[in-house]
Amino acid sequence: MQNTRLNNLLDAIAIRLGQWFLNPWRRLSLLIISFLFGFFLGNAVSTTAGQRAELDIVVAGFLVVLTEITSRIFYSQSFFVKQSLLIDSLNLLKVGFTYSLFLEAFKLGS
Numbered sequence: 339m340q341n342t343r344l345n346n347l348l349d350a351i352a353i354r355l356g357q358w359f360l361n362p363w364r365r366l367s368l369l370i371i372s373f374l375f376g377f378f379l380g381n382a383v384s385t386t387a388g389q390r391a392e393l394d395i396v397v398a399g400f401l402v403v404l405t406e407i408t409s410r411i412f413y414s415q416s417f418f419v420k421q422s423l424l425i426d427s428l429n430l431l432k433v434g435f436t437y438s439l440f441l442e443a444f445k446l447g448s
Contacts, residue, residue: 369430376431380438408432
């Protein structure tokens with residue numbers, strides 16, 4: 339890319355934001371927010387898909403594919419070389435989503 343002022347500004351913002359998240363407490367808080375957002379998404383998707391009852395099978399298949407892709411990215415060999423905040427937050431979003439779906443299933447079963 340060309341070395342423009344806008345490109346330099348975006349690079350500087352990305353570098354400072356990355357340095358800001360190197361603090362362990364900020365990293366942990368971002369990961370907790372990611373987990374809770376995944377939990378919220380799981381509740382919202384299960385409620386919305388269950389109420390409409392039109393594309394339940396398609397939505398379930400799509401969610402399984404997204405979960406498996408996320409697991410493939412997180413547990414690949416290259417992950418252990420460098421631990422990325424984006425990959426960690428994506429994995430915790432998946433964990434919160436899956437946990438939410440399990441809780442919804444327990445609610446329906448009782």
